[in-house]
Amino acid sequence: MMEAIATPVFGYQSYSNVDQGHGLIQKWSVTDASQHDGRELPDLVDRSDTASAVWADTVYRSRKNERHFAKAGLVSKIQFRRTTGKSLRPEHHRANAARSRVRSHVEHPFAEQKSRMDLFIRAIGIARATVKIGMPNIALYKKRLVFLKRRVSVA
Numbered sequence: 506m507m508e509a510i511a512t513p514v515f516g517y518q519s520y521s522n523v524d525q526g527h528g529l530i531q532k533w534s535v536t537d538a539s540q541h542d543g544r545e546l547p548d549l550v551d552r553s554d555t556a557s558a559v560w561a562d563t564v565y566r567s568r569k570n571e572r573h574f575a576k577a578g579l580v581s582k583i584q585f586r587r588t589t590g591k592s593l594r595p596e597h598h599r600a601n602a603a604r605s606r607v608r609s610h611v612e613h614p615f616a617e618q619k620s621r622m623d624l625f626i627r628a629i630g631i632a633r634a635t636v637k638i639g640m641p642n643i644a645l646y647k648k649r650l651v652f653l654k655r656r657v658s659v660a
Contacts, residue, residue: 517626517634518542521642522549523611525556529649530614530642535635543567550579558582560608582607614645 516538522531532549542564550559559579563586574581584604585597593601618624618641628634 517628517631517638519638519642520545520549521614522551523614525560525607525611527649527653528611528613530646533639533642535631535638537631543570546570547573550574550577560604560611562608584608614642614649617645618642 521533561583587593
C-alpha cells in the first residue's frame, strides 16, 4: 500500500468566482497545486455581490468555510460529499442534483478555456502562471460582455 502523504504535487490551480446570471468571471486567483482547494473560497466570495448563496463543488465544503459564510450572512449551497464507504443520504443526493443544475451554468468558462482556448499552462513561477491564466480569464470576460451586449441590442 502506498502512502499519499509524501507525494509531491506540481503545477498550478485556477479558482474563479463566476456570476451565475451572466457567466462573467468576477474574481479569480491562482495558487500552486499543493494548496488545498477549500482555502481559496472565502477570498473569492465577495459580500458586495448581489447573490446571497455560494454555489461550489464538494471539495470546498469544510466547517471553516461553512462558519465563514454563516458569519457573512451567506447561504451555503456547496455540494455534499459522501463519507468513504457510505452512500449519500437521500436528502443530500436530492440537494446535490438541484445544485448541479445551477452550477452547470457557471462551468461554461472552464469548458471554454479547456476546449476552445486549449489552455495548458507550462510555466515556472507563480507570477508567470498567474499571467498565463489571467489573460484567458480577461479574454473570456470581454468575449462574454460582447455577447451580452449584442443580445441586449438585438432585443
